Amino acid sequence: MRIKAQVAMVMHLDKCIGCHTCSVTCKNTWTNRPGTEYMWFNNVETRPGTGYPKRWEDTERFKGGWVLKNGKLQLKAGGPISKLMNIFYNPDMANMEDYYEPWTYDYQHLINSPKSENLPVARPQSMITGEYIDKPEWGPNWDDDLAGGSESVSKDPTVEKLQEHISTEYEKTFMMYLPRICEHCLNPSCVASCPSGALYKRDEDGIVLVDQEACRGWRFCMSGCPYHKVYYNWNTHKAEKCNFCYPRTEAGLPTICSETCVGRIRYIGVVLYDADRVKEAASVEDPQDLYESQLSVFLDPFDPEVIEEARKSGINDEWIEGAQNSPVYKMAMKWKIALPLHPEYRTMPMVWYVPPLSPIMNHITNEDDLNTDGYIPAIDQMRIPMQYLASILAAGDVKVIRKVLLKLTAMRVYMRGKTVGGVDAFRQSELLKEADTDPEEIEDMARLLGIAKYNERFVIPTGRREMDDDLYYQQGACSLEDLAPPEGLTTYASGRNTKPGEMVTFTSGGKK
């Protein structure tokens, strides 16, 4: 057992109102420089729709993620040798057409234009070439809120896979929002795709980062990530990606997308997992078993054995406590109401989604159907087809989605019953039985999903600074790195090389 800690996120889709505040604050924080205009570390997609970049879920074209070949886990785009053979031209990479050509408007013209008969206009201008564009024809949220519905819905790879006519007629149409960031996977295919080894998973918190100095711009991460969340900066020629706002999370603050989320849909917490089991769990035969096998790598933070092992692996008590209070652990592992996005990519994504409940398709004519058990058939008639949710969040396994929706419905019925009466009937109901839950769990769920405050939604232990090298040195040198003598050149015998209880003696000029 090799225990590692992972900072993870849950998004409660029921509460997402599609306001894009997360995307905007993320962009203002990280990607408003030349070369990064088209990068959306966080974006919100309207589903069904093409997503960003266009049709990113089309893994047959972009060849992202992993596949199981002869029982062995392999990159879908091919292993290192085939990558080196294709290093001069990556056939799988999405290019600017699949994203969009970033543009701005010639606002100066509004101010500087001479007096004229007609009002001056600000013409769109490419941020790549500086040329005027006649009219922008695609952008990051072009199909927002089903804009261009009938056209873009049919281009959604998930819809194509369903092989079922999804009606876009006004009264039968449906939609939901899907905010996406980097999944900070347990088995990241971008990391495995990088020829230079520039991408890595941080030991301390599992955040996947790009070493900007080691990146050589080979671009295999771009197509290697099935979620298309690694971007190529055309200005610096290096890859960039969502970094889970590590300067904030290290300080115990939530990511900027979570901090500013209007609907408070996001939850951040720590989970403990067994790194030795990841590969095995990602290699199960049936893609529909991947969800369960992913759950099996996580460890119960209350188990004394796990706690002891975690301490041995250098995880401190603050982080173990964080894992115990983790909202992610509760929702994804304990209550099992949060699901991973596209588990079939075998990357073991660590951003989890609580599927949305949606209005019921048919009018319920008989009012008796509105009793507790009447909701059970209603689940199957929700406006968002369960197959659609299943192919996004459960590798097509409708049973998984149904279970979650039942639980969420049971929660609603129970909480409603608490105010208008009917709790007793609920306790005896089939709904409670089928949802496989109990009132206590429901109360906990309702609190976390509905009214949880900031410090319940975000349980983020601070970065483990005490594990850094020679803190004694940094005490005086922090922010003076250029002036202070380099670490190790002149040092005191202290810090990590000193065993607990050992006398710290002063030596000058000694190398540790």
Added chain:
Amino acid sequence: MSEIFWWVIFPYATLVIMIVGLLYRFAFRQLTWAAPSTEFFEKKWLRLGSPLFHWGIIFAFFGHIMGIVIPMEFYQVIGVSDHLYHMGAVYGGSLAGIMTVAGLIILLIRKIIIDPVRVHATFADFYSVIALVIVAGIGTYMTVFGNYTPEEFDYRTAIGPWFRSLFVLDPKYQLMTNIPFLFKLHTLTAFGLFASIPFTRLVHFYSIPVTYPKRAPQQYRSRSQYQKKSS
């Protein structure tokens, strides 16, 4: 006197510029060290030009090793006749050369006519492509149209020994005085190109990820280790 300049001072000076420049850039300008791809802007022409050029120049590179670095005696020992070597060099070299030049011309045209690519191409980018066209163009012309039979001129008796002598610090510049002009030009432009490598995108040649197939697919790094590495 000029012979000493061209065949002793110039090669050493250019190699020193290359090595010192590369070390400096590696140490202090690591963030600029990349293969500056424009695939994001344009894929269709790149698909044709880039593999053509790169594979061509890789073949040409090994061809040069076979002709310049490996001594002629080696071939005689293993029983490759001059005629056989010459046929291999002419046909193999022509193929590699034509691939390289054709790829370069496609890439150069692409660089000029595709708007986003042109707008973001620097002087150094154009310089390196044009310099490669000149060096590779002369080399290919020599191979394809030169029609030098081994009896007339065999570079394995002149350029090869001279090149090797550079690395044992005993430059035999006399060998280079009487070789055909195009060979002189090809050699000198090539050394000029070497000197420019640290200042252009060509540095990515030195970071071919040969260790990739051997390394573990998943990379973990701890923050404190990372800090140690970068400090």
